[in-house]
Amino acid sequence: MGLLSGMMGNSTQISTREVKSEIDPLLIPEEEIEHAYKLVRDLVIFTNKRLILVDKQGMTAKKIAYKSISYRSISKFATETAGHFDLDGELKIWISGQVEPSEILQFKAGETLTHVQKTLAEKVL
Secondary structure (H helix, E strand, O other), X not given: OHHHHHHOXXXXXXXXXXXXXXXXXXXOOOOOEEEEEEEXXXXXXXXXXXXXXXXXXXXXXXXXXXXXXXXXXXXXXXXEOOOOOOOEEEEEXXXXXXXXXXXXXXXXXXXXXXXXXXXXXXXXX
16 A cells, blocks of 8 residues: 555655664764654654655655754644645745745645644644
8 A cells, every 4th residue: 555655646654764874874873753643655754853844856866865854943833725626735834034934845645634633743842
């Protein structure tokens, strides 16, 4: 189901072992991956210290942007679930001092957005 969901554009929770080798060089000592979610090719990773967003770009995904956001710098976040005509849900994250959202992540229909929102609430609040 995970592969089929990924091909259909759905977001899924994935094993932390799957992403460990990919982002291990970015982790600091004593930092552990707690949750990981795949959004087609991109990743949303929660560690015990920060939120890491992995944006794989281009046709071959050889160019990768890594964004690191400390939990304490997140001032607020909002979710918008998918509807009948709009099949995408969104997670918006504001960094302290910014008026517009710093990050807007698109989620396809499914339970992943709820899991991500709950995890983010546990980390930020």
